[in-house]
Amino acid sequence: MKRMEALHVIDEAFAGCPLVTTVGATSRELASFSRRPSHLYLLDSMGLAPAVGAGLAFGLDRPVAVVEGDGSLLMGLSVIATLAYHRPPRFTLILLDNHQHASAASIETQAERIDLGAVCAAAGLPTVRANDADALGAALRTAREDARQTVVHVAIEGGNSPGVPFLLDDPVAIRTAFTNFLEQPR
Numbered sequence: 001m002k003r004m005e006a007l008h009v010i011d012e013a014f015a016g017c018p019l020v021t022t023v024g025a026t027s028r029e030l031a032s033f034s035r036r037p038s039h040l041y042l043l044d045s046m047g048l049a050p051a052v053g054a055g056l057a058f059g060l061d062r063p064v065a066v067v068e069g070d071g072s073l074l075m076g077l078s079v080i081a082t083l084a085y086h087r088p089p090r091f092t093l094i095l096l097d098n099h100q101h102a103s104a105a106s107i108e109t110q111a112e113r114i115d116l117g118a119v120c121a122a123a124g125l126p127t128v129r130a131n132d133a134d135a136l137g138a139a140l141r142t143a144r145e146d147a148r149q150t151v152v153h154v155a156i157e158g159g160n161s162p163g164v165p166f167l168l169d170d171p172v173a174i175r176t177a178f179t180n181f182l183e184q185p186r
Contacts, residue, residue, distance in 0.1 A: 001132055003096055004029050004161045006154055007067070009133050010094055011036075013140035014065045018182065020053040021067045022046070024103030025160040026096065028167045030067070037181035041167060041174055047076025050083060050093055057088035062186065063144045065092040070111035071101040077119075083149060084123040091149040092140070095120070098158045106158055117153030127151040 003026065010019070011034045020040045021027045027041040042049050050073070053066035073079075073095060083093065099112040121127040126148065130136035136154055143150040 001136070001154070001156055002159075002161065003098065003102070003156045004033075005133055006096055006136060006156055008033070009136045010065070010067060010140060013137060013144060014038075014063065014092075017063045017065060017144070018053075018056050018060065018178075019065050019067065020049050020056065022049045022069050022072045024069070024072075025164070026067055026069055028164050029161050031167045031169075032161075032164045037177040040178045041169070043167065043169075043171055043174070046072050047074075047079075050079040051076070053093070054079075054083060054086065054088040054091060057091035057149075058086075060182070061090075063090045063092065064088075065094060065140075065144075067094045067096060069102075070095065070097040070099060070116055071104075071107075071109045073116060074109055074111065080120055080123045080125065084125050088149055089147055092143040093120075093125075093149070093151045094140070095151060095153045096156050097153060098156045100158045102158060102160050117151070120151040120153065125149065125151045127153055129153045129155070131155045 007030045023046045057064040101107045128139045130139045139152045
């Protein structure tokens with residue numbers, strides 16, 4: 001499955017919920033087809049999306065999802081221990097794993113040899129795997145309805161979608177739209 005296909009499934013499953021996305025092509029690709037005020041695009045925060053999402057999950061009484069890549073997760077792998085220890089409620093970490101830094105010349109990541117889903121499970125995080133759109137949709141619907149945290153480890157193809165423009169929005173404008181979304185009654 002390509003990342004763009006996975007993002008369509010994720011966007012549909014978490015429509016109306018806070019969705020934090022990692023840096024690079026993941027945010028660009030999501031923004032290319034769905035610009036919701038519920039999306040928080042972390043443009044320059046590699047490795048921090050799960051921590052931001054966990055903070056939101058503790059502060060909100062609704063499902064929160066985070067889209068993270070294997071390369072970015074490896075930049076802040078200590079967040080796995082934090083998530084396992086603190087157990088943020090209604091929190092779904094969606095790990096898009098292509099074994100590469102697709103936004104940086106497709107440089108191979110350590111995920112080529114290290115099973116990040118197994119790392120999450122070994123830390124005590126409930127972890128499910130999805131290798132196609134149907135399995136991903138089912139896993140995300142279950143995770144969204146669950147009151148606990150879940151990791152959905154998604155195998156995706158390497159590379160980026162061609163022709164996707166850079167996401168050059170002002171980070172303050174992104175934050176303001178997201179904050180306004182959070183302040184609205186559900």
